[in-house]
Amino acid sequence: MGGDLTNLEIENDAAAVGQSWQRSDLEAKVRGTFRYTADLPVPRCLYLGVHRASQPHARILNIDISSALEMPGVVRVVTGADLFGIYGELIYTGPAFADQPPIAIDKVRYVGEPIAVVVATDLITARAAADEVYVEYGELPAVLDVDDAISGSDYVHEHLRPSSVFSDLKHLQGRGETNVNYEYNLTSGDVEKAKANSDKTVSGEFWCPPTSHVAIELFSTTAWVEGNRLEVVTTTQTPSYVRQALASMLDIRLNQVRVRTQPLGGGFGSKMYDRLEPLVAAISWTYKLAVKLEITREETFVLTTRHGVAVSSQMSADSIGMIVSAEADVRYDTGAYADIGPRIASKSGMVACGPYKVANARVRSRCIYTNKTSAGPFRGFGVPQVTWSHESLVDELAREFGEDPAQFRRKNLLREGDVAPMGTVMHSADFVGCMDAVTSAIGWNTPLERARGPWRWGRGVAVGIKAVLTPTISNAVLQLNQDASATLLISTVDMGQGSDTIMAQIVAEILCLGPDQVRVVNPDTDITPYDTITAGSRSTYHTGNAVKKVAERMREKLISIAAQLLGVSETDCKLTNGGVVASSSQKYLSIDEIMQLHFGAIGTTLTTESNFTTEWIPYDKETGQSVKVTEHWFAGAAAVELGVDTRTGRIHIAHLAVAGDVGRAINPALVKQQLEGGAIMGLGHALFDEIVMDHGQMINGTLLDYQLPSVKDLPDRLTPIIIENPHQTGPFGAKGVGETAIIPIAPSIANAVRDAIGIRFTRLPLTPERLLMAMAGEGD
Amino acid sequence: MNMVFQINGRDVGIEVSDSELLLDTLRHIGFSSVREGCGVGACGSCTVLVDGKSVSSCLVLTSRCNGSSILTSEGLADDDPVVSQFIKNGAAQCGYCIPGFVMMVSELLSENPIPTEQEIYNHLEGNICRCGSYPEIVQAAMDASKAKQTSKLTC
Numbered sequence A: 001m002g003g004d005l006t007n008l009e010i011e012n013d014a015a016a017v018g019q020s021w022q023r024s025d026l027e028a029k030v031r032g033t034f035r036y037t038a039d040l041p042v043p044r045c046l047y048l049g050v051h052r053a054s055q056p057h058a059r060i061l062n063i064d065i066s067s068a069l070e071m072p073g074v075v076r077v078v079t080g081a082d083l084f085g086i087y088g089e090l091i092y093t094g095p096a097f098a099d100q101p102p103i104a105i106d107k108v109r110y111v112g113e114p115i116a117v118v119v120a121t122d123l124i125t126a127r128a129a130a131d132e133v134y135v136e137y138g139e140l141p142a143v144l145d146v147d148d149a150i151s152g153s154d155y156v157h158e159h160l161r162p163s164s165v166f167s168d169l170k171h172l173q174g175r176g177e178t179n180v181n182y183e184y185n186l187t188s189g190d191v192e193k194a195k196a197n198s199d200k201t202v203s204g205e206f207w208c209p210p211t212s213h214v215a216i217e218l219f220s221t222t223a224w225v226e227g228n229r230l231e232v233v234t235t236t237q238t239p240s241y242v243r244q245a246l247a248s249m250l251d252i253r254l255n256q257v258r259v260r261t262q263p264l265g266g267g268f269g270s271k272m273y274d275r276l277e278p279l280v281a282a283i284s285w286t287y288k289l290a291v292k293l294e295i296t297r298e299e300t301f302v303l304t305t306r307h308g309v310a311v312s313s314q315m316s317a318d319s320i321g322m323i324v325s326a327e328a329d330v331r332y333d334t335g336a337y338a339d340i341g342p343r344i345a346s347k348s349g350m351v352a353c354g355p356y357k358v359a360n361a362r363v364r365s366r367c368i369y370t371n372k373t374s375a376g377p378f379r380g381f382g383v384p385q386v387t388w389s390h391e392s393l394v395d396e397l398a399r400e401f402g403e404d405p406a407q408f409r410r411k412n413l414l415r416e417g418d419v420a421p422m423g424t425v426m427h428s429a430d431f432v433g434c435m436d437a438v439t440s441a442i443g444w445n446t447p448l449e450r451a452r453g454p455w456r457w458g459r460g461v462a463v464g465i466k467a468v469l470t471p472t473i474s475n476a477v478l479q480l481n482q483d484a485s486a487t488l489l490i491s492t493v494d495m496g497q498g499s500d501t502i503m504a505q506i507v508a509e510i511l512c513l514g515p516d517q518v519r520v521v522n523p524d525t526d527i528t529p530y531d532t533i534t535a536g537s538r539s540t541y542h543t544g545n546a547v548k549k550v551a552e553r554m555r556e557k558l559i560s561i562a563a564q565l566l567g568v569s570e571t572d573c574k575l576t577n578g579g580v581v582a583s584s585s586q587k588y589l590s591i592d593e594i595m596q597l598h599f600g601a602i603g604t605t606l607t608t609e610s611n612f613t614t615e616w617i618p619y620d621k622e623t624g625q626s627v628k629v630t631e632h633w634f635a636g637a638a639a640v641e642l643g644v645d646t647r648t649g650r651i652h653i654a655h656l657a658v659a660g661d662v663g664r665a666i667n668p669a670l671v672k673q674q675l676e677g678g679a680i681m682g683l684g685h686a687l688f689d690e691i692v693m694d695h696g697q698m699i700n701g702t703l704l705d706y707q708l709p710s711v712k713d714l715p716d717r718l719t720p721i722i723i724e725n726p727h728q729t730g731p732f733g734a735k736g737v738g739e740t741a742i743i744p745i746a747p748s749i750a751n752a753v754r755d756a757i758g759i760r761f762t763r764l765p766l767t768p769e770r771l772l773m774a775m776a777g778e779g780d
Numbered sequence B: 001m002n003m004v005f006q007i008n009g010r011d012v013g014i015e016v017s018d019s020e021l022l023l024d025t026l027r028h029i030g031f032s033s034v035r036e037g038c039g040v041g042a043c044g045s046c047t048v049l050v051d052g053k054s055v056s057s058c059l060v061l062t063s064r065c066n067g068s069s070i071l072t073s074e075g076l077a078d079d080d081p082v083v084s085q086f087i088k089n090g091a092a093q094c095g096y097c098i099p100g101f102v103m104m105v106s107e108l109l110s111e112n113p114i115p116t117e118q119e120i121y122n123h124l125e126g127n128i129c130r131c132g133s134y135p136e137i138v139q140a141a142m143d144a145s146k147a148k149q150t151s152k153l154t155c
């Protein structure tokens, strides 16, 4: 055993970090053999069909389930009252407010809310029987507009019910006669004085409509009881959260609930927190049944949406074009249940003045109940909606000064070490670098032929800022197997961002392993350790740090065992490809040999564990100020060159460049895909993506009516640009990238339209009809 | 009714109800590459080839396929150039929509071996990739077309 290292490389010659490793599951995904959650084997199940509310706000006077029950194959019909009778208040769940029952109790608060759930032997019967449920409603005045919700006297909830998760919401307990469930306020400097002394002020009333995530994989949840345990297989980005939520609801121990998920067919924020799980789990646990709920695309439209957001904002600059004050009144239409809306309102409110040095700022950001589908997290966590406001305003302000919009921003952008309006210092957030990269990519300073027949051409730019979710927790467990393969246990969910691949790369980098040597286990709360959530672009940094740490611990452990075996000191030892070498003697032991000598058996494993937790300093309740409101920042920018067809109002994008400061790209190919994917989704939000409501009814909630970007909507050129300003505490300097690209897209396009035809749009999306009407002097 | 069709080159005899959808039949038999994304023919994630023509299996009654030959992405050859080029170009993020695109590209290249970029766009317009892997998908289609040409020349 052992040997000299004459022919072995001392250094790891196949560095993993910074390499564009192929996605670990790529081949199976292309061949179609990849198994998603709904493909997992589960016990023989009964199926659920949901009868949904047809009224936005009404008392439930009577539910007639008799004809549904008579249908052959129907096992039972469950109502909210049934569950409330068993679980009482515990049946209400939610991440910020425990305000949502899995099935409506007493009253319905949005069209599409579950009122009764049929359990049947097959899916077709379950759905058909759900149609046979008859509900008698006592109509209540519906709260449908976010501003009416603030001023009116009809209330979606009798009183506020903060959950136990966030201690800072406790004081809201029991508050009544309001639809505002949360308000974030930011103040710095003296806005009135600064405005009075300023040279120019611009203002606007902005609106972003609600949109649908439309992850192409539909939601699926299956639950069954085994002994005294509940097994759940579900499409979720938050397995750890779901386990806690179900255990609390059913009042059982955490180890009595097992939640599993496969990599998702897209999430974008939709598959988070309480979706189908409380409903399916409650029915399974209560009646000791194996049940499965698979919902249709139409049902996913009413399950969750992106927030519709109204922003009234102002920005002022002094005589040399430096921004001196900024204000924003932001209203998040959160729908019938708060979900994580209060957090969205604060985390977005704190950046509502944009990535600029502004000494005097005032923001009020409110989260508001209405009688609509509950809005939740959506790629960008509310920030794209405030970016729509600040990037439109700053563009107008530049034009007021007759200055180039890019140059105007460059003067005002936050730089390393600057303090942002909420009081936190900037680090590793290269706004200027991102903006310069995208403008130069599209030839910002080259001449542009503006009028070409009926077409008018223009260019636009926008910059975005977002804080990473803080505080959050990630854990990792690593097993090194005797044959130098490794098994990584984490609860981060791969939903296309490629986390399984980059986490494997981090382990491989530290332990000098190759592409096929690290396996990442799919989230399973019986096996994989707690992780706050897979969202908010947090995984590369948080889970990445936990994974780096767990691999480093493994390296230390191996070295310490090897040092004993080799009879040298630990500091003399170095981990290299496949083994440990003593520098002094050049004696070498392979991992296989180390493990065999250590354990005296074959097939053995070494285990390490780690935790990575980020801290923040909660912002001041009155001023919104905090010296550390987040662990780190995301910086992104987009620039676009486009033409507007003045006959049809159609926008044609010739070139869209998007840049994100990712700290360091662990896998550049995957980072580029995230940038491209975010840009394409953002392009949909800019041009046509919109949920249309009429009297509380969604009127385009099917994919026949809801438009999404297709391959034909691709810009002629799409240029993703990676900017790398290593973060001092990121794993290898890395930060996340999932949301960076989507944030500046819509305003960059609107700014280019403004440049092309001279019209400022304040409402999204920029449909041909809206453009035509505006060019004819009507509409916005 | 009792019916017989070919799936990926193998004869399959089954009993189906008149209202059963091809999507459900194929998934039931175990072809999980065929996936529902919308159920109304608007996303393409359920695309399969029936007698060489792409169909949205969420809109097709299984009983109508009696005697037909059906191809799903699981049935493509090990060295299928479309599959190889999707892999080479990293043309997938979440991957859910990808088999549908693979089948659409297969159909296109068998009808039109050297498509222009515009023809690729036209052919793939009905398929939605919410992750936005379109640039890689289009590149994979072009590369697969080239690869097919080269392999023809060298044969």
Ligand code: FES
Binding pocket: B035, B036, B037, B038, B039, B040, B041, B042, B043, B044, B045, B046, B047, B056, B057, B058, B059
């Ligand atoms: S599921 Fe068939 S086209 Fe969408």
Ligand code: FES
Binding pocket: A216, A265, A266, A496, B092, B093, B094, B095, B096, B097, B098, B128, B129, B130, B131, B132, B133
């Ligand atoms: S790769 Fe996710 S939908 Fe296409």
